[in-house]
Amino acid sequence: MLPQNRAAAMADPERYELREAPVRFSGVDRRGFIQLTASGLLIAVFATESDAQWGRAVSSLDARLIIGKDGRITILNGKVEEGQGARTQLGMVAAEELKVPVSQIDVVMADTDRTPDDGLTAGSRTTPSTVPAVRQAAAAAREILVAAAAAKFQVDKSAITIKDGAAQSGSRRFTYADLASSDGFTESMKRAPSGATLTAPAEWTVLGKPQTRLNGSDIVTGKYQFPSDIKRPGMIYGCVLRPPSYGATLQSIDLESAKTIPGATAIRDGEFVAAIAPNAHAARKAVRAMSDSAKWQEKPHPSSTVLFDHLKKTAKGAGRGNTSGEPDKILATASVKLQAEYNVAYVQHAPMEPRSAVAEWTAGKLTVWTGTSNPFAVRAALAQAFGIQPAALRVIVPDFGGGFGGKHTGEAAIEAARIARDVKRPVWLRWSRQEEFTWAYSRPAAVITCEAALDGNKLAAWKMTNINSGTAALDTPYDAANRDTRFIEADSPLRQGSYRCLASAANNFARESFIDELAAKAGLDPLEFRLANLTNPRLRAVLIAAAERFNFKARWRKKQAGRGVGLACGTDKGSVVAACVEVELGGAGQPPRLVEIVQAFECGPIMNPVGLRSQMEGCILMGLGAATREEMVFENGRVTSNMFSRYRVPRFADVPPKMDLIFLDRKDTEPAGAGETPIIAVAPAMANAHFHGSGHRLRSMPLKG
Amino acid sequence: MPVFKFTLNGAPVSVDTEGDRPLIDVLREEFGLTGTKFGCGEGQCRACTVMLDGRPSFSCVNTIRMVAGRSVVTIESLSKDGKLTPVQQAFLDEAAIQCGYCTPGMIMAATALLDRDPNPTEATITTSMNMHICRCTGYPRIVEAVKTAARLKAMAESREVNHVAAE
Numbered sequence: 001m002l003p004q005n006r007a008a009a010m011a012d013p014e015r016y017e018l019r020e021a022p023v024r025f026s027g028v029d030r031r032g033f034i035q036l037t038a039s040g041l042l043i044a045v046f047a048t049e050s051d052a053q054w055g056r057a058v059s060s061l062d063a064r065l066i067i068g069k070d071g072r073i074t075i076l077n078g079k080v081e082e083g084q085g086a087r088t089q090l091g092m093v094a095a096e097e098l099k100v101p102v103s104q105i106d107v108v109m110a111d112t113d114r115t116p117d118d119g120l121t122a123g124s125r126t127t128p129s130t131v132p133a134v135r136q137a138a139a140a141a142r143e144i145l146v147a148a149a150a151a152k153f154q155v156d157k158s159a160i161t162i163k164d165g166a167a168q169s170g171s172r173r174f175t176y177a178d179l180a181s182s183d184g185f186t187e188s189m190k191r192a193p194s195g196a197t198l199t200a201p202a203e204w205t206v207l208g209k210p211q212t213r214l215n216g217s218d219i220v221t222g223k224y225q226f227p228s229d230i231k232r233p234g235m236i237y238g239c240v241l242r243p244p245s246y247g248a249t250l251q252s253i254d255l256e257s258a259k260t261i262p263g264a265t266a267i268r269d270g271e272f273v274a275a276i277a278p279n280a281h282a283a284r285k286a287v288r289a290m291s292d293s294a295k296w297q298e299k300p301h302p303s304s305t306v307l308f309d310h311l312k313k314t315a316k317g318a319g320r321g322n323t324s325g326e327p328d329k330i331l332a333t334a335s336v337k338l339q340a341e342y343n344v345a346y347v348q349h350a351p352m353e354p355r356s357a358v359a360e361w362t363a364g365k366l367t368v369w370t371g372t373s374n375p376f377a378v379r380a381a382l383a384q385a386f387g388i389q390p391a392a393l394r395v396i397v398p399d400f401g402g403g404f405g406g407k408h409t410g411e412a413a414i415e416a417a418r419i420a421r422d423v424k425r426p427v428w429l430r431w432s433r434q435e436e437f438t439w440a441y442s443r444p445a446a447v448i449t450c451e452a453a454l455d456g457n458k459l460a461a462w463k464m465t466n467i468n469s470g471t472a473a474l475d476t477p478y479d480a481a482n483r484d485t486r487f488i489e490a491d492s493p494l495r496q497g498s499y500r501c502l503a504s505a506a507n508n509f510a511r512e513s514f515i516d517e518l519a520a521k522a523g524l525d526p527l528e529f530r531l532a533n534l535t536n537p538r539l540r541a542v543l544i545a546a547a548e549r550f551n552f553k554a555r556w557r558k559k560q561a562g563r564g565v566g567l568a569c570g571t572d573k574g575s576v577v578a579a580c581v582e583v584e585l586g587g588a589g590q591p592p593r594l595v596e597i598v599q600a601f602e603c604g605p606i607m608n609p610v611g612l613r614s615q616m617e618g619c620i621l622m623g624l625g626a627a628t629r630e631e632m633v634f635e636n637g638r639v640t641s642n643m644f645s646r647y648r649v650p651r652f653a654d655v656p657p658k659m660d661l662i663f664l665d666r667k668d669t670e671p672a673g674a675g676e677t678p679i680i681a682v683a684p685a686m687a688n689a690h691f692h693g694s695g696h697r698l699r700s701m702p703l704k705g
Numbered sequence: 706m707p708v709f710k711f712t713l714n715g716a717p718v719s720v721d722t723e724g725d726r727p728l729i730d731v732l733r734e735e736f737g738l739t740g741t742k743f744g745c746g747e748g749q750c751r752a753c754t755v756m757l758d759g760r761p762s763f764s765c766v767n768t769i770r771m772v773a774g775r776s777v778v779t780i781e782s783l784s785k786d787g788k789l790t791p792v793q794q795a796f797l798d799e800a801a802i803q804c805g806y807c808t809p810g811m812i813m814a815a816t817a818l819l820d821r822d823p824n825p826t827e828a829t830i831t832t833s834m835n836m837h838i839c840r841c842t843g844y845p846r847i848v849e850a851v852k853t854a855a856r857l858k859a860m861a862e863s864r865e866v867n868h869v870a871a872e
Contacts, residue, residue, distance in 0.1 A: 083804025083841045212800045219805035220793040220812060222740020222780035226805075229739035237734075262706075262723075279734050281726040352744050352752055352806040352840050401742070401806025402840050433745040610800045614843060618803060621842040644749035644838065652831045655844045 054129060055119030055376075061144075062189040063116055064137035065094070071165070071177030073098060073105050073141070078118030079130050080110040080373050082351075082403040084675040085611035086126045088214045090134050092608055096199055096206040097138030098145075100165035100176065107214060110375045110397035112390075121373040122405060122498060124573040124673025127607070131671065139196035141176075144188045149174035152182070201605040201667040208665075210610040215399065227371040227400050228356035232426035235358065238419045239283035241273040241290055242435060245637030246493070247299040254293035258286040266290060267422045274419050276427065284432075301637035302493045308343045311447045314491035315467045322475060325482030330461035334453030337461075338521055341449045342510035343700040344469065346442040346494055346632035347625070350649055353401020355440065356430035359416035365392045366420075370413040371400030378410030385414055386421065404622070405498035406440060437642040442632055443499035444469035444492060448510035452480075457522045457532045464511060468492060470503030473572040473680065476511060478533045494632060494639075500622065501676040504572040505683065509701055512568035512684030516691065525556055526567055526688060536571065538602055538666075543569045543578040545662050546600040550580035556692065564592075564693020568684035574672030575603035579620075579681035581656075583689040586705045591628035592690045594654075594682070600662035601678050604671040609663070612674050616661050619678035625650040627683035631702050709773045713738075714782035724770035729753045731769050732779060740780035740809045750838040754810040755779050761817040780809035783816065791857035792816045792850075801850035803841035811837055815851045824855050 055078060058064050066074040075094045081087040087107050095102040108114055110121075118130045142162065149167030150157040152174055159169055166173040179185060201208070218224035243250070250271050258266035264277035264286035273294075275286035302310040331337055357370035366388065372378045372395075379395045382388075395413070412429050420427040431439070446469035453461040462480035468490040475485050499505075519529030527547050534540055547553070547567060555565045562585050569578035579599040583592035599620060606612055629648040633641040641647040687698045690705060698705065710719040713736065720735050727746075732738040732755070744752030746765045753764040756778035764777075783790050789797070792815045802808050811834065818825055818833050825833070830851045839847060 083806075085803070210800075212797055213802050213805070216797045216802050216805075217789070219802050219808050220789060220796050221784050222738075222809045224805065225739060226742070228743065229733075231737065231739070279722070279726065279730060281723065281730050350840055352750065352804065352838065353742070354744075400804065402804040404840075430743065433747070614800055614803055614841075614846060617845050618841045618843060621844060622840070625842075643747055644745050645747060649838055649840060650842055650844075651838065652835045652844050652848070655831070655848075659845060 054125060056117045058116045058133070058193055060190050061137055061140050061193040064133065064193045065141050067141065067176050067180045067189070069177060069180045071104065071175055071180070073100065073176060075105060075107045075134055075138070076115045077107070077130055077134060078110055078115045078375060079126050080121045080375065080397045081399040082121070082371070082373060082407070083401075084126075085213070085608065085614065086121065086130075087399065088211055089126070089131065089608055089611060091214050092206050092211050093131050093134050094138040096204055097135050098142050098176070099162040102206060102211060102214065104165060109399075111394070112375055112379045112396075113394045117376040120377065120408060122408065124575070124676050127603075127671050127673040128574065131607075133193065135198055136196055137193035139198050140191060140193050143196050144191070145174070145176060145179050148179050148182055148185075148188070207607045208605070208609070211608050212610055225398055226353055227358070227369050227398050228353055228430045230358040230369040230398070230428070232358055232360050235426040235428050236276050236278060236423065237280040237283045238416060238427045238429040239275050239280070239287045240415050240429070241275070241287050241294065242439060244296055245298050246301045247637055248296040251295040251297050253290055253295070255290065257289045257293045260289050261286040267419060269418065272418065274415070276419060276423050280428070280430070298637065303635045304345070304631075304633050305635075307345070307445055307493065308447050310493060311445065311468050311490040315488045316490060317488065319465070319486050319488030320471075321484055321486040323484040325461075327461040327463050327482040327484045330482050331451060331453050331463070334460060336455075336521065337451070337453040338514075338518055339449070339451045340514055340517060340699060341447065342513060344446040344448070344506040344509060345630075345701060346445045346496070347499070347630045348437055348440065348442050348632060348647065349402070349404040349406025349499060350436065350644075350647065351402030351404060351406055354431040354433060354436045355407065355412040356428075357412040357416040358426060358428050359413065359420040360426035361417075361420055361424070364388070365394070366417055367394045367396065368413045368417055369396045369398060370410060371403070372397060372407050372410050372413065373403050373405075374408045374410070378413050381410050382413060382417060386417065404500045405502065408498050409441070411439075433644065434642045437647060438639040439495070441495040441497035443502065444496040446503070446506040448506060450510055450514040452514070452518055454518060454522055457524055457529060459518070459533050464507070466503060466507060469506045472502045473504035473507045473570060477536050477539055477571050478515070478530075479535055480533070494634065500619070501572060501679050504570070504677070504680045505623065505626065506701070508568070508570040508680040509683045509687070512570060512681070513687050513697070513699065516566070516684070516688040517697065525553060527552055527556070530569065536576070538576045539569055539571050539578070541664060542576045542600040542602050542662075543567070545664060546578040546580045546598050549600070549660060549662060550598040552580050555582070560693070562693065563595075564689040564691065566685045566688030566690070566692050568681045568688060570677070570680045572677045572680060575601065575674060575677045577601045577678050577681045579685040581682070581685040581689050583686050583693065585690065585693050589704050591703045592686055592705060594624055594656040594686060596658035597656050597682065597685075598660040598662065599678065599681060600664065601674070602664035602666055603674045603677075604669040605667045606663060606665045607671060612663060613661065615675045616663075616678045617659065619676070620659070620682050621650050621655065623679040623682035624654060626701060627686050628702050709769050711772050711774060712776040714778055720769065722769060724768060726769050727765050728755070728767045728769055728772050728777070729764040732764060732777070738779045738781050742806055742809055744807070744838065749836070750807070751814065751836050752807050752810040752838070754813040754837070756813060756817065761814050780813060783812070790816065791861055792819065792854040795850040795854035795857055796847075799846050799850040799853050801843055801846040803839070803843045807837060807839045811839065811847055815854060818851065819855055819858055823859060825851065827852070
């Protein structure tokens with residue numbers, strides 16, 4: 001759709017997509033199928049669908065926007081709503097350009113039979129790619145309204161004003177309902193959804209104002225059907241048998257044992273074994289019964305205690321680098337230099353709604369309802385898995401219960417469809433929380449090394465190498481003419497893939513911690529040192545805004561027993577963030593406690609202040625989880641942090657007593673996404689605050705004092 | 706299979722099923738009440754909160770056998786005649802919904818809290834709802850929503866009192 005999006009994706013594919021060796025999670029067994037489940041989505045996205053990661057262009061306006069005879073306007077888009085606020089934002093954008101109230105808009109999302117392919121919902125791309133597409137379509141429809149009104153009233157288009165959802169000339173009104181009933185309307189909607197004149201941010205009346213969730217009433221009453229709430233006539237319930245450990249292969253199993261549970265049966269397709277029953281509980285019990293009879297061949301698997309050594313040992317060569325100047329030469333001769341290594345544990349997305357799907361075959365056509373951020377790629381994967389044409393397939397994605405980059409794949413969809421094909425009835429499937437923790441992909445763990453030389457208070461050379469977790473925000477925003485930043489792949493013990501901001505959180509943790517170490521080396525306060533090495537004006541603006549509100553310089557000079565203050569900043573995906581924090585030091589082995597945060601953020605013109613605040617608070621608190629307690633623990637191929645009682649996510653009580661958010665509104669720039677970058681500052685700011693309070697540097701996430 | 710009788714959203718119901726089946730599955734699969742959400746199955750996230758004999762309780766660990774003869778109230782029965790309760794309205798108005806999956810459980814807990822304590826402090830809200838996970842994580846908005854709900858509820862009740870007095 002947009003060449004720059006494609007270019008960005010091609011230049012940095014790992015940044016957004018699941019990248020994994022073909023681990024044998026208990027998907028399915030046939031060769032084509034296992035490749036598909038384990039690594040096939042990668043192939044589907046990058047080989048057969050490489051142009052489609054960010055969607056396909058829409059040539060006709062009516063593919064994007066429908067005007068009903070009742071005047072209601074339906075916006076069609078292929079993005080998904082997983083809590084990030086895209087539905088509301090896209091509705092607002094359309095209302096703004098159409099000049100109608102938001103309540104007149106219906107937003108239809110992510111249905112491969114109905115909506116355009118807008119690609120993967122990830123990488124903060126909805127705002128810079130789908131929002132402009134919807135804005136253009138809505139503006140084009142408004143232009144059609146104006147032209148039709150001008151023709152009807154026999155006046156010049158310039159004599160038409162749009163007010164209260166109608167084109168007006170004097171006392172005469174022409175509404176979208178009138179337009180939909182007018183001659184030539186259908187043909188007029190065949191124009192390209194582009195080339196229209198957009199409403200400038202300074203003129204916005206809908207955008208920029210708070211708007212709560214469009215389908216919120218159905219959420220608070222429990223009426224809204226999430227993917228796991230879908231029920232179809234004749235539907236039965238499936239449950240998949242999982243191996244006891246990573247890499248285990250099935251030697252034998254007694255399928256008949258499933259029948260000890262009333263109404264239950266089993267299917268086996270090589271290594272894929274599932275139970276089907278009239279209710280989910282019976283299906284789970286049937287799987288347990290079969291599991292008791294199963295014999296597995298297990299194989300050695302690195303444990304989390306040796307994770308970082310494993311990543312270093314398996315790092316593949318020198319990796320891909322981005323070098324300028326002569327960093328090595330300068331480092332070899334520099335008198336003031338520093339080196340440090342940072343580690344970041346695997347974390348899980350742990351969305352509240354586990355992976356789920358309902359699959360239904362009717363007359364050779366497959367329909368799947370599932371929670372995925374990648375509807376069209378899941379359709380391609382299903383097509384490949386079952387040897388059918390995409391046209392015979394429909395993937396519908398109801399708004400789902402959280403993703404955070406963790407649902408780019410379609411495991412549950414493929415599994416439910418595989419079972420449904422055999423049993424010839426609609427099949428419901430939902431992963432358990434233990435399945436989610438064990439078999440869903442994690443945010444990659446990282447080993448990051450930093451090395452720098454100083455010339456006075458300036459960075460003379462900068463080197464940073466990330467092993468395993470990726471390139472997002474790896475390049476430094478600081479001024480360093482002589483630099484080398486590098487990413488090296490390694491063998492990942494766990495399935496790993498995307499996450500909110502993916503590698504940015506790890507890279508920014510390492511960089512901002514190391515910058516703090518360099519500031520100490522240079523004998524400057526952390527704010528002064530940053531400002532001395534930073535020209536990026538947007539980043540400077542948020543850094544200064546947060547520091548001033550927090551009164552950072554004065555508070556940093558003053559030491560308090562048992563407490564510390566710190567700051568961090570960063571940029572990714574077109575937005576900038578800075579945080580100042582105060583922490584209470586934890587006991588031995590315990591994380592520091594966040595007691596205050598001032599965070600400043602800027603993502604261009606603010607479209608929905610309510611959505612932005614939610615994203616910022618959400619990012620801070622999710623970032624706090626990975627900073628303090630979240631960590632995947634595994635031993636001999638078994639994930640032991642496989643329940644919420646063993647994987648501690650943030651709770652109400654972890655919310656810092658003081659949270660002060662600063663939003664810089666830049667109406668003069670292009671809007672950028674806001675759902676990810678606000679996550680990257682909290683962990684390094686806390687590590688830096690811990691150092692300030694204790695003199696002890698924490699170089700591993702989660703932070704343990 | 707045994708038959709279990711209980712009261713569901715004020716009406717007597719019975720279900721013929723295995724006694725060890727979790728209440729949440731019975732609500733969702735037998736009665737189509739999918740507003741009650743599954744999050745963990747171990748009572749750690751409280752997405753599945755319902756009222757059991759008037760008190761908030763998780764429905765994932767409770768089995769149907771444990772519920773026999775008792776009263777269960779789910780999210781679907783809170784609003785009457787299309788009118789949202791103060792808690793539901795406050796969750797909407799305060800944007801206390803991100804993905805919305807934890808929302809029904811949060812609303813059940815907040816409703817029970819305000820029934821016990823019409824004017825809870827922030828500390829009370831935090832303590833009493835701390836077992837509920839919002840992964841998105843909208844905790845600050847949810848706390849605001851509960852505070853707003855307390856105000857809306859007090860206003861609604863004072864209107865009712867005035868209305869009764871006027872009659």
